Amino acid sequence: MVDWMEDRTGIVTQLEHFLYEPVPKRGAWLYTLGSATLFLIVLQFLTGILLLFYYVPTTDHAWNSVYYIMNEAYFGQLIRGIHYWSANFLLAVIGLHMARTFFSGSYKAPREWNWITGVILLLLVIGLAFTGYLLRWDQDGFWASVVGIKIGSYSPFIGGYVANFLLGGDVAGPATLARFFAIHVWLLPAALAPFIGIHLYLLRRHGEFGNQFEYTDRLAKLHEQQRLEEYARYELDGEEDGAEEDGRNGEDRENGRYSDRE
Numbered sequence: 001m002v003d004w005m006e007d008r009t010g011i012v013t014q015l016e017h018f019l020y021e022p023v024p025k026r027g028a029w030l031y032t033l034g035s036a037t038l039f040l041i042v043l044q045f046l047t048g049i050l051l052l053f054y055y056v057p058t059t060d061h062a063w064n065s066v067y068y069i070m071n072e073a074y075f076g077q078l079i080r081g082i083h084y085w086s087a088n089f090l091l092a093v094i095g096l097h098m099a100r101t102f103f104s105g106s107y108k109a110p111r112e113w114n115w116i117t118g119v120i121l122l123l124l125v126i127g128l129a130f131t132g133y134l135l136r137w138d139q140d141g142f143w144a145s146v147v148g149i150k151i152g153s154y155s156p157f158i159g160g161y162v163a164n165f166l167l168g169g170d171v172a173g174p175a176t177l178a179r180f181f182a183i184h185v186w187l188l189p190a191a192l193a194p195f196i197g198i199h200l201y202l203l204r205r206h207g208e209f210g211n212q213f214e215y216t217d218r219l220a221k222l223h224e225q226q227r228l229e230e231y232a233r234y235e236l237d238g239e240e241d242g243a244e245e246d247g248r249n250g251e252d253r254e255n256g257r258y259s260d261r262e
């Protein structure tokens, strides 16, 4: 079956190409943090979609629908629990992934765009965490969001406008829940997906920082350069010998100036 699928679609080769990426031997486990982040995000997408089967984004039904998910719906508690804990782990793991790429210097050329798209992803994930909290419409989520918006509203220039936009008026109410729902379920996931795509494309383009192929490549270039230099030196040597025979440069050579010029 596998051979047949490979022959007809090339899927096995593609999967191998997609799954295997050489990483440096030293600290190799730290290079799994990006994939761990990706795994948690996929988990968020899946459990989030399942939650939407029962969740109702209106002020009179939101809390009740969450209550129903927790107490009545099949696997509701499990699915909501995974969504909640995975969101918490996601923030921790994305922070660790960022720390790893920072301390290994992976943001340097040619990987600047890996870093820039990473920062955008981080902001989107923080946005998801913030907007998700209000959706349960309990005292915790409600006041945490109100305080968060209030703090944000003190940002210079745009703070007031953004707060107004998020609230959908002057105080938190039905419009706020509708907006947070739209942002949490549609806007941010839709923005996240293409940036993850770009982030992973760039990873494939440049490979992991410090992987053995990167060094192999650099070493090959270095050896080639050394070989050319040696060859040039050899040629120069020949010329110098000729010159010496002419009696012009012999003195330089004896004084060691020849090697200085190299």
Ligand code: HEM
Pocket (backbone or CB within 6 Å): 030, 031, 032, 033, 034, 035, 037, 038, 041, 094, 097, 098, 101, 104, 106, 107, 111, 114, 115, 116, 117, 118, 119, 121, 122, 125, 196, 199, 203, 207, 208, 209, 210
């Ligand atoms: C949704 C969030 C993110 C996902 C799904 C993600 C995914 C990945 C994956 C799978 C890798 C390759 C494996 C690895 O190096 O661990 C990677 C590499 C990388 N990521 Fe992320 N990442 C995310 C967020 C970030 C953030 C917040 C930053 C930094 C601001 C960042 C910067 C980088 C860099 C610079 C690399 C290249 C690493 C190297 O070549 O050594 N990423 N990312």
